[in-house]
Amino acid sequence: MEEYDRVWERFVDGRRLEFGGYMDPNWQEGHKLSASLIVPGEASRFHERLEPLRDALRPFPFVSLHPDHFMHITLVLLGFLVDEPGEDDEVSRTRLQGIEKRARIALSDVPAFTVRLANLNAFPGAAFIEAQDGGMLDRLRDALCTSCDLKNPQGPPHLTVAYFQAPDGTDAPEELISAIARYRDWPSVRSW
Numbered sequence: 001m002e003e004y005d006r007v008w009e010r011f012v013d014g015r016r017l018e019f020g021g022y023m024d025p026n027w028q029e030g031h032k033l034s035a036s037l038i039v040p041g042e043a044s045r046f047h048e049r050l051e052p053l054r055d056a057l058r059p060f061p062f063v064s065l066h067p068d069h070f071m072h073i074t075l076v077l078l079g080f081l082v083d084e085p086g087e088d089d090e091v092s093r094t095r096l097q098g099i100e101k102r103a104r105i106a107l108s109d110v111p112a113f114t115v116r117l118a119n120l121n122a123f124p125g126a127a128f129i130e131a132q133d134g135g136m137l138d139r140l141r142d143a144l145c146t147s148c149d150l151k152n153p154q155g156p157p158h159l160t161v162a163y164f165q166a167p168d169g170t171d172a173p174e175e176l177i178s179a180i181a182r183y184r185d186w187p188s189v190r191s192w
Contacts, residue, residue, distance in 0.1 A: 119184055
């Protein structure tokens with residue numbers, strides 16, 4: 001959990017927002033589709049516990065809440081789907097098929113484990129719920145990156161609740177920091 005505490009301290013100390021996520025035109029740079037390896041979440045299973053967190057974020061005009069069908073924990077961002085990759089953040093359909101095949105093999109022996117979702121937190125571009133699992137998601141990431149020749153992502157595994165859609169460097173309002181702080185020690189949203 002120390003990594004999550006460091007993320008929160010950086011957010012509070014920096015007090016800056018970024019335009020987060022797939023809606024950022026600078027992130028897309030003309031691309032239409034991106035590919036990721038994810039753990040899907042069934043928001044209907046923890047909707048009651050999720051709503052107070054969403055309600056705390058809803059008043060801010062720059063917050064874009066994730067809909068229920070979009071809830072997931074990203075393990076590895078693969079890149080934008082293109083016919084002929086020319087940049088590090090692009091992947092071809094052929095490479096994607098190879099990654100899928102190697103990922104299935106790499107994860108075939110991974111035992112089931114529990115992920116506890118608790119505590120609201122934030123990066124400059126997003127609000128998220130911490131995914132607490134005793135390091136299993138990190139082990140999944142490591143296995144995927146090793147077997148599929150992928151770059152291991154930075155930052156702790158998490159369930160994004162909302163993107164912040166403010167110009168990079170915008171001051172984070174004290175009211176936002178306070179709203180998130182009220183849910184820093186939020187009991188488990190759901191184990192899955």
